[in-house]
Amino acid sequence: MAEQGDGKEGGRRRASADARRKKILEAALSVFLAEGYVATRMDHVASRAGVAKGTIYVHFADKEALFRSLIHEEIGPVIASGATLAASFEGSTRDLLGALASVLQRELLGTQRADILRLVISEAPRFPWLAKFYWHEVVERGMALIRAVAARGVARGELASDTLQRFPQIIAAPLLVSVIWQSLFEPFEPLDTEAFLNSYIDMLMRGLACETA
Amino acid sequence: MAEQGDGKEGGRRRASADARRKKILEAALSVFLAEGYVATRMDHVASRAGVAKGTIYVHFADKEALFRSLIHEEIGPVIASGATLAASFEGSTRDLLGALASVLQRELLGTQRADILRLVISEAPRFPWLAKFYWHEVVERGMALIRAVAARGVARGELASDTLQRFPQIIAAPLLVSVIWQSLFEPFEPLDTEAFLNSYIDMLMRGLACETA
C-alpha cells in the first residue's frame, strides 16, 4: 500500500515505465497510420501495445495527447536524421540529387514514413499544430536543404537559373506522387519509382542546365 | 396499379424530393470534405441540409451509401467535363501544356476539387472502391490525356524522348504538390502556384526537348 524501497527499485520501475510508454507509442504509431486519427480506438492501441486500456492514460492525458506525443517523439527523430544526410556531400549536383533520391527511395518510399506523410495530409486540417509541426520539422528543413543544393549547383555552374531555389517543391513533387501512387494506385498500374525518380532527375537536370535553350 | 392521375402533382413531388436529395448531397460534400468520413456526423449533414435526421435515410441506405453517391454523382461529372478540354487543341506542345495548366489552375486548385483529392487520399485506404473509382474516373483518363499530348509532341518533334509517355505522373506531380501545399503550408510560406506551374512546364519542356544534352 505504502511506498516501497526507492533506490534501485525506483530506477527499475522508472525504466519499466519508460519501456511501457515506448511500447504504447509504437503501437499507437502503427494504428494511427493504419486507421487515421478518428478511427483509431484506444482499445486497439492498448492491445497492440500489450497493456491495459487504463495504462495509456497513466502516460498520456487523452487521445490527442497521445497523438501529439507520437508525432513529436516518434516522428521528429526520423526526420532529423534525414536532414543531415547531404550536408557535406562532394560531387556533381546530378550525383548529389541522385544520391538524395536513392536515400529517399530507401528511407521514405516503402517505409512507414510514407504513411506518415499520408497521415499528415489527412489529419492536418483538423490539427493545425500538426501542419505547423510538420512544416518546421520536415518541410522547412527539406526546403533549406534543397535550396543549398541548388545554390551549390548554380555556384558550380551546373544550374543555369534560380528556378530550383525559387521552387524547391520541384524536388518534392515526384516523391509526393510516388508515395500517393504506391498507396492508392499500385494495384491498378504499378509504378517503378526508382526509374521514375531517375528519369525525373535527368529531365530536371537538362531542363535546369540549359536555361536559355 | 391502382394509380390515379398525378400529372403535375406527382411531378412536383418528385421534383421536390430530388431537390432535397441534392441538398443533402451538397451538405454531405462540404461536411465530408471538412471532417473526413469517420468524423462526419449524420446529424451535422442533416442540419446543414436543413432536413431531419431520418430524411437522409429516405434517400440513402446508410452513411457509406451517402458517401458513395456523393463521390459518384457529385464528383464524377466534374471530372468528365475536364477530360474533353484539350481533345482538339491546335498549337505547340508548350502552349498546350500551358493551356492545360491554366485550366487546372482555374478548375482544380483553389476549388473544392482540390479538397476532394485530399479526401480521396485520406479515405482510400479504408474504401478500396474509392481508389478504384478515382482511378477509373480521374487518373486513368488524365494519364491517357497526357500520353496523347506526349505522343503528339514526339510526332511534332517537340519532345525528344518517350519519358513523358512512360511517366505521365510527371505532369501530375506539381499539381499534387500545389494542392497539398495550399491546403497545409500556405500559412507558413505561400506558394505562387501559377508561377510554379509555369516554371515547371518551362523546365520540363527544356528537359524533354534536348534528350541527348
Next chain:
Amino acid sequence: MAEQGDGKEGGRRRASADARRKKILEAALSVFLAEGYVATRMDHVASRAGVAKGTIYVHFADKEALFRSLIHEEIGPVIASGATLAASFEGSTRDLLGALASVLQRELLGTQRADILRLVISEAPRFPWLAKFYWHEVVERGMALIRAVAARGVARGELASDTLQRFPQIIAAPLLVSVIWQSLFEPFEPLDTEAFLNSYIDMLMRGLACETA
C-alpha cells in the same frame, strides 16, 4: 380538387376502398403471424398489400387498431365456422371425437389457424383484450362443445364419469401439443399427428369408459 360524381362513382369508390382494406388485413395477417406484433413493420404490411404506407392509416388508426381489426375480422369468422361443426352429430362418442379430430386435423393443424394460436400465446400477455377475445370466440365455445359431447357420452353410457366435463382441456391438450410440436420440433423428430390423435382418443375412451377399473 372538389368532390366528383357521387352516384355510381361513390359506390365504386367504396367498393374499391373495401377491397383495399381487405387486402391490407390479409397482408397484415400473414406478416403478424410470421413476425409477431412488435417485429411487424407497417412498411412490410403495406408492400405486401400492394398499397402505400399511408394508405394503411386511411383505414386503421394505428398499428394496434390494425392488429385488433385483424383479430376480430379475420380470425373471428374462421372460428365461428368451426363451432357449428358437430352441433348435430349422430353416432357414438368415439366416432364423434374421431370426426372432430379429423376435422381439426384438416382445419387447424398445418393451417394458418395453428399459427394464430401461436400468435395469441405470444402476444396475449401484452394485449389483455387479445386473451379475452380468444377466450370468448374460441376457448369458451370449444369448451362448451366438448362439454356437450361429454354430457352426451355420459347420457349414452359411453363415459363413466364427469371427468371430461370437469376438464375439457383434456381434448385441447393433444391439439396444442401437435401445433407446438409441428411448429418447433418437427425438424428434430417428426410427429405423425393423425396417429397421435387417434391413439390419444383411443386411450381417452378406454380411460374414461371404465372409470372404476
Next chain:
Amino acid sequence: MAEQGDGKEGGRRRASADARRKKILEAALSVFLAEGYVATRMDHVASRAGVAKGTIYVHFADKEALFRSLIHEEIGPVIASGATLAASFEGSTRDLLGALASVLQRELLGTQRADILRLVISEAPRFPWLAKFYWHEVVERGMALIRAVAARGVARGELASDTLQRFPQIIAAPLLVSVIWQSLFEPFEPLDTEAFLNSYIDMLMRGLACETA
C-alpha cells in the same frame, strides 16, 4: 505477462464482475419473459440490473448474445436438475407419474419456467437455435425419461401397450395446457391444475392399462 501480484485483489474484482454479470442475466430473464425479445429494451434490462447501459456490452456482445447466454446459462441448469428427478424411483408406474406430476407442479407450473416455455414458443421461429437448444436440453431428455418410465411400466405389466413409448407427448400435453391456460385464461376460468393433472393421470393409467378393453 507483466502481471503483478493480484491475489485477493484480482479475485475480488473478478468476483464482483461475475456478480454483475449474473445480475444482468437475472434482469434480462425477467424482462425478456415479460416483454418478449423484440420489445425488450437494453435500457430496461440495464436499469433493472442496476448498471449502466454500456455495462451490458462489457459482458455480452449484443442483444442476441445476451439472449443466448440467458437461455444457455440460466435455463439450461434448471433443466438438467429436473432430468435426474425420477432416475431411480421405486414404486408403481402410477405413483411414479404422480410423483413426477407433483414435482412438475411445484417446479414448473407457477414458476418462471412456465414463462420460459412461452418465451420459447414465441421466439423460436425467429431463433432456430432456440428451438434446437430447447429440443436437446428439455424435450429430448424429457421424452427419454418418459419412454423409460413407459418401458418400465410395460415390463412390470402395468401398461398394456407401447402407446406411451410411441407418443411420449401424451405426458407433455396436460402440462402444456396448464401452462398456457394459467398464463392466458386464468382470469376467465381458473384451472385447478393439481386436480387436472391427477385426473389426467388416472385417465391415462386406465386407458393404457386395459389396452384391449
Next chain:
DNA sequence: AATGAATGAGGTTTCATTCAT
C-alpha cells in the same frame, strides 16, 4: 381516398475516459 416523402423519438451499439482495486 391514396400517396410516399418527411419527421423525430427512440432503439442498439460504440468508445474515450474514469476509478476502485
Next chain:
DNA sequence: CATGAATGAAACCTCATTCAT
C-alpha cells in the same frame, strides 16, 4: 503504477406516424 470493469454521452439507424400533394 497498472489494471480492466464500469460508465454514459453520442453515434448510427429504424420505423410508426403525419401531411402536403
